[in-house]
Amino acid sequence: xxxxxxxxxxxxxxxxxxxxxxxxxxxxxxxxxxxxxxxxxxxxxxxxxxxxxxxxxxxxxxxxxxxxxxxxxxxxxxxxxxxxxxxxxxxxxxxxxxxxxxxxxxxxxxxxxxxxxxxxxxxxxxxxxxxxxxxxxxxxxxxxxxxxxxxxxxxxxxxxxxxxxxxxxxxxxxxxxxxxxxxxxxxxxxxxxxx
Numbered sequence: 001x002x003x004x005x006x007x008x009x010x011x012x013x014x015x016x017x018x019x020x021x022x023x024x025x026x027x028x029x030x031x032x033x034x035x036x037x038x039x040x041x042x043x044x045x046x047x048x049x050x051x052x053x054x055x056x057x058x059x060x061x062x063x064x065x066x067x068x069x070x071x072x073x074x075x076x077x078x079x080x081x082x083x084x085x086x087x088x089x090x091x092x093x094x095x096x097x098x099x100x101x102x103x104x105x106x107x108x109x110x111x112x113x114x115x116x117x118x119x120x121x122x123x124x125x126x127x128x129x130x131x132x133x134x135x136x137x138x139x140x141x142x143x144x145x146x147x148x149x150x151x152x153x154x155x156x157x158x159x160x161x162x163x164x165x166x167x168x169x170x171x172x173x174x175x176x177x178x179x180x181x182x183x184x185x186x187x188x189x190x191x192x193x194x195x
Contacts, residue, residue: 007080010076010079010080010083011076013079014072014075014076014079015072015076017075018068018071018072018075018076019068019072021071021075022067022068022071022072022122022123022126025123026064026067026123026126026127029123029127029132030127033127033129033131033132036129036131059128059192060128063125063126063127063128063192064126064128066122066125066126066185066188067121067122067123067124067125067126067127068122068126069122070118070119070121070122070125070181070185071118071119071122071123071126072122073115073118073122074114074115074116074117074118074119074120074121074122075115075119076115077104077111077112077114077115077118078111078112078115078116078119079115080103080104080111081104081105081111081112081115082112084100084102084103084104084105085100085112088100095158096155096158096159099159099162099163099166101166101170105170106170107170107171107175108170108171108172108173108174108175109147109151109166109167109170109171109172109173110147110150110172110173113143113144113146113147113173114173114174114178116143117139117140117143117144117173118178120136120139120140120143121136121140121182121185123136124136124139125185125189128192130193133189133193144173147172147173151163151167
């Protein structure tokens, strides 16, 4: 029961911190990117909608909400995996002393990187801007390449054959639902550029 309440608290913390951070970051980025409005997404197809006398752009609002959800999902993943990850590290060197194969690490080898990818894609997706999407994709490539570097130069050396076996049975970054989510986000972005 205590484990369930810890998960619920972590999720609540991720939501509160996620919404606060996302709104603040979006505010700053929107101020910066407004000078480049000629490369906004869905420029030709966006529709205006209104709710209780407040007018808004429909697709821009959808991007914002999806970006917020991606950001919160990423933050939750980072928070959850961070506590597990730090529990098996040497206090002085910071190096792992035990291979994590339980909890979130039983599903993916790099849940923190996956969380960071979701967080930054959420931020950039929420900007509703081509520049934001390009930056988001570039940062994702950096995170993914870092997983390869970390495995090759650190984890294989520390854990040897145990890590090789772990890699055979565990995905690198994402499970199937997360992969589908990312593919849908990319397709939606590509449609936004074309239309």
